[in-house]
Amino acid sequence: MSYTIAEIAASLGAEAFGDTSLRIARLAEPADAGPDDLALATKPAYAEALPQGKARAAMLWDGADWQALGLKAALIAPRPRFAMAGLTAMMDPGEGWGEGVHPSAVVDATAELGDGVTVGPLSVIGARARIGAGTRIGPNVTIGAEAQIGDSGVIREGVKIAARVRIGARVFIQPGAAIGGDGFSFVTPEVSGVEQARASLGDQGEATAQSYVRIHSLGSVRIGDDVEIGANATIDRGTIRDTEVGDRTKIDNLVMVAHNVIVGSDTLLCGQVGIAGSTRIGSNVVLAGQVGVSDNITVGDRVIAGGGTKILSKVPAGRVILGYPAVKMDTHIEMYKHMRRLGRLFQDVAGLKKAVSKTAQTD
Known part of the structure; x- marks a missing residue:
């Protein structure tokens, strides 16, 4: 070529x-x-x-x-x-998977494959799944029952797509990504120590130790067109409604998107970002590496969060933030400058105390 x-x-x-x-x-x-x-x-x-x-x-x-x-x-x-x-x-020379359905692939008789679909060695496509025309599926991929993938996608080695997941056209999913696993949803029979601590922001009180009971995930995952998902990223299915990722959003390696999360369009989630359950991330947002987002909050459109930021409360549209907890980036930088000066400040205060003490002794 x-x-x-x-x-x-x-x-x-x-x-x-x-x-x-x-x-x-x-x-x-x-x-x-x-x-x-x-x-x-x-x-x-x-x-x-x-x-x-x-x-x-x-x-x-x-x-x-x-x-x-x-x-x-x-x-x-x-x-x-x-x-x-x-x-x-x-x-780009591609991955060299060849054309057609490999003899070792397992494709359920009720699955629908569009024109020009490639299915690599040892891949499994479940019952009633629908794969759009021209989509290329690499080796060792699992696509669950009734899952849907649009036209012209690339699903690379070892990707796991669970039942009923719906994925748009022209997606690119890197090796090892897992889409549609159950959400991390568990509950205790009585109010737990975690719930008490969260309400009081203090000690958990007299809460007794309890076992956790699973809340099953009945929703699924919906992913828009032109989305890219990095290696070993995970997107969990929703509890009742679907977890959603908007068109043209790009998700880096090792990103965690929890149950019920809604991510807008044209958003970038960089490496090791973690988004807790039921949070809404707007469109054109950039979350840099290792940003963590608490559950049940909203991050507005066009927000930019610097690396390592921990977002614990609502962020209005257009804000640029940094730090733990997240504050405006210019505020955080000013706070950091003051923190670096603390040693010198303590020395100055100690010097002033000595001077005052000497003056008092002289008087």
């Missing part, structure tokens, strides 16, 4: 310079690039490594002097990183 510089430029809407008939077989970092590679030198700092490689062509930043860099051809896009989305899609 290779493309000329002219073909790549036409596909990306980028400008092509020099010998546009050069063929590109791979993408490479500047120092590692060979004569058939396209070097990704999208910043001046990256271009400094071009002499270490053998690239004849490169993707450069707007305004770059490609001839001065010793290249025979160049691609220039106003926003190079955005252009890389299309470029990497063109050059």
Whole structure:
């Protein structure tokens, strides 16, 4: 698989310079690039490594002097990183699963597979499941009874999709993700120590030790179109209603979305984010790595939470937050600056106490 510089430029809407008939077989970092590679030198700092490689062509930043860099051809896009989305899609060789249904796959006789569906080795598709046209299912995937997956999806190795889960079109689910497991829902016969502590924000009182009883999850999971779900992420089914993930939302590796959660569209949930049950996350939200969100609260549209933030109460739309507990980011940074100065402040206070003490003794 290779493309000329002219073909790549036409596909990306980028400008092509020099010998546009050069063929590109791979993408490479500047120092590692060979004569058939396209070097990704999208910043001046990256271009400094071009002499270490053998690239004849490169993707450069707007305004770059490609001839001065010793290249025979160049691609220039106003926003190079955005252009890389299309470029990497063109050059992606895929997973090599082959076509059709592998002989070792188990597909229930009542399941419906659209045109061009691929099912990899040892995968299982349950009764009355429906798989949309062109969807590619890798090895060791399990899709439960009555689950639905839209057209042109990619379900990678070891994914587990439980019964009655509904997934839209063009989804991309990375290895090991589990969608539709039961929610972590348990209850005690009497008011528990946890409930008492939460109500009082203090000691749990005289609560007696009790065993927990399961609340079954009767809902399922609904996932919109163009959603991506990372490796080993988990999305639990709802208790009564469905857990929901909106269109175009992207979920990173090891993210936990609990029962009854609703996540809006165009939201990013980065690695190790944990969202507790029955919380609502708005659209265009960004939760950075290791953000934790308490249960039964609302995070408004366009909220950005910095890494490690712990959200314990409602967050209004558009707010940028950081810290534990979460506060406005500028407030948190100011608090942190003051905290760093505490040692010096204590020294100053100790010095003042000594000075006052000496003055008193003199008097």
